[in-house]
Amino acid sequence: MSDPSLETTVGPLALKNPFLLASGPPTASGEQIRHAFRLGWAGAVAKTITPDTMEIQDVSPRFAAWKDEKAELLGFENIELLSRKDEAYWTAEIAAIKRDYPDRVLIASIMASSEPGEWQDLARTVQDAGADAIELNVSCPHGMPERGVGAAIGQHPDLVGGVTRAVRKVAAVPLIVKLTPNVTDILPAAEAAVQARADILSAINTVQCLMGIDLETLEPRPSVAGSSTYGGYSGPAVKPIGLKVVSQIARELQVPLMGIGGISRWQDAAEYIAAGASAVQVCTAVMWEGAGIVRGMNAGLSGYLAGKGFSGVGALRGRALPRIGTHAALSREDRRFAARESPERCTSCGRCVTACRDGGYHAISIAGGEVTIERERCDGCGLCSYVCPGGVIVMLPGA
Ligand SMILES: Cc1cc2nc3c(=O)[nH]c(=O)nc-3n(C[C@H](O)[C@H](O)[C@H](O)COP(=O)(O)O)c2cc1C
Known part of the structure; x- marks a missing residue:
């Protein structure tokens, strides 16, 4: 039997393999995206681009980590904001990267104010520059919600629908809505995005958290001149939350999904695919171990699919879903x-x-x-x- 294909489609997007860089520090510059493409990533979501009028001022430090005794990462917190590079930088980079890597999928993540016209203008800008798709960041849980955007939009299905509908009017390229797990139930926001004609949903953005308190100084972490704020949790600890959200949407809605959250090995990706995702995005693991992890992920996933007799990624997609249901439906016989x-x-x-x-x-x-x-x-x-x-x-x- 020939090697299984790692090619996958996510709605209208065709990918060489299911691995994309998620929006974050690994996609903060065009050079990093090029580096990742050279290593074998099939796509990348650029660090969220905002209108030049939106002020983005980061603090330092802005990360905190929870590690095991061998210094392996368990969970990661960030209070980082969005791209500090302006629209002109990104339009030039998007065009140049697409020229150099026409076979890779370059997605522009965008966030604007609560004014729909601003979202539309920014969507037009990145689309005209050559972005293959647009991802709406309505899910950043820190900093931006206090300004009425990010998760402040994603937590309200009517606002998710409004922003998605506005961008849909001007977007000729596929439209992705990135959802926040910081809600009681993900389905209303997911449904609102689908009804507003999003092509793809991606989940999850980070989970709101407070990493810890230094018992010597009583400063919360990460401490910025002695104080902190609630941040976004990512890395291995959030994988169970991401899997739950992705499988929940896959069971209820007919919409292509990109799984995100705590993916650092091919096995994590395979689990997301079995839970209904067509592709996955990775952020924290690349920050921690470098973009080269994609090589092992591609090889490992390919070997797994071959060993299982699956013809490709599509054959694994959603395979676990029939086994996820209500508590009442679980066997009481099999003790x-x-x-x-x-x-x-x-x-x-x-x-x-x-x-x-x-x-x-x-x-x-x-x-x-x-x-x-x-x-x-x-x-x-x-x-x-x-x-x-x-x-x-x-x-x-x-x-
Ligand atoms: C430091 C940092 C910065 C991030 N910045 C963004 C961002 O600008 N836009 C966005 O949509 N998501 C951002 N994210 C969220 C990631 O894209 C991803 O959804 C989340 O970290 C979960 O995936 P992971 O466990 O692979 O990191 C950021 C995450 C981290 C850790």
Whole structure:
């Protein structure tokens, strides 16, 4: 069998592979976008462009990170604003990049004031420069909402519909609406965008957060001269939120989707595709590890598709969706029970005992260094299998 195809279509957009750079620091300049295209990214969403009249003044520092003991990233916060480069810079760069890389998809992310005419003018500007598509940033959760834009628009379906409808009137290129997860239910905003004739939805933008407080100084993080503000959470920690949002939209609406949030390995991308996305966008992982990660992502996804016998990305798309439903519909017949799969690897650390005693069903005990699971007491919740550091405890089917 020939190698599976990584080519994919997202609505009207055709991509060489499903990997795009999301709008953010990795797309803050034309040179970075060119660098990414050389490495194999199929597309890029430029850092959000605003009208020259909109003042963009960043603070320093503007990031905070939550890392594990090996300094691997768990979650990332930013309070960065939008592109500080002006319209003239971006129109020249868009035209030049498209000239050099006609086979890559270059998307212009835009944000204007709540005045529809401003959105239309900016949309015309980037479209005339040669952008392949326009992504409406109605989802930035920090800084911009206090000025009545960003997530302040995305949190109100009627405003999402209004901005989308206004830009649709002038946009001849495909129109993407980037949604905010900072809502109780994503569907009303998604529906409003689709009704206003968005071609594609992308999700998620960052999740509003406060990274932490320095207990020595009592300064919130990131500390800007001692103070902070609520920022946008991204990186591995937000993947479950992104997957939930993307699958929820895919189950309810017939609209092409770009999945975003916490993607750093090919497996993350494959999960988003199985949850209904046609392509994915990546930001934080590129900031952390460099744009070269696309090579491993392309190779890994290709190998996975081949191993599974999938002809291409399209064959994986949405494959998990029929298995996501209501709680009531879940089986009560298929019961699992805790078991020690390879007891010789057990170090008798006792974490399973403590977890099952204080957070479970008193089914695990330890005596003389020997761990015992009482099947009659085990409720099948699975907690012990997660706290076991050696992966010794597994959940096995039982009658
Ligand atoms: C430092 C930083 C700056 C960002 N700037 C923008 C932006 O200008 N426009 C935008 O639509 N999204 C912006 N984002 C959001 C990302 O495009 C993306 O939606 C989010 O970070 C989740 O993806 P990730 O986990 O791969 O980073 C930014 C994210 C980060 C971390």
